Amino acid sequence: MNYLPLAQPGQTPLRVMTIAGSDSGGGAGIQADMRTFAMLGVHGCVAVTAVTVQNSMGVKGFHEIPLDIIAGQISAVTQDIGIQAAKTGMLASSDIIGTIAETWQNEGPGVPLVVDPVCASMHGDPLLHPSALDSLRTQLFPLATLVTPNLDEVRLLVDVEVVDDATQREAARKLHALGPAWALVKGGHLRSSKDSPDLLYDGSDFFEFDAPRVDTGHDHGAGDTLAAATACALAHGHSVPDAVAFAKTWVTECIRNAYPLGHGHGPVNPLFRLSDGD
């Protein structure tokens, strides 16, 4: 695959921030984001929103980080290091979303923001309080360059059951109406298709991205990885369709190279690039 250009040794790379939760099992969340950032040659910065207690079998619980510490992490980084893109993942609560939205309005204008509206783990364990859905819709989505829900998140956010191309388009329209510049409806969970068709919409044009569905049984962190890679490509100045195309290729390779871990689901594997001969 064609990668993003790397900084020269000693040169400061582009910086991308993840605003997301920690996964003690190391498969998803900020751990997944930082692996993709590193493997794509950007310097990753972090605002931790919550610390989950989890392993390959599921999420046992989580602790939310105090609001001033979340806002402080974002401001400390933007005011000193500077970032060229950011992504959000697990945000846990309505208060956390409100804090991030307020902080981003001060610190983030002009910086591309990818909002991955994480609601639950792949095991169905909640990662966002149901009362926070409205804050996502009304406070964070209008600030987003791109939102990247999967089909379960689409159902919760805009009440559309995506079963085919027409309903995927309806979902994209409803998501876009909530205010993001672009909406990506990920089709990875669309069981009626043998592929993984993603649909991108900017209010006027639809862009389709197809990739073969790779069923390894180990795809923990796939959504995080797609959003993280998209943010990296946006940091490099790519258009949203080009950034999504790049990220889709990246996550497909990460899924193809996933490995078993523990007794449950293993993670997608960005480290495949180390043995890629690149």
Ligand code: PXL
């Ligand atoms: O993959 C979504 C996700 C994001 N962030 C954290 C998670 C998960 C899934 O389990 O644990 C912290």
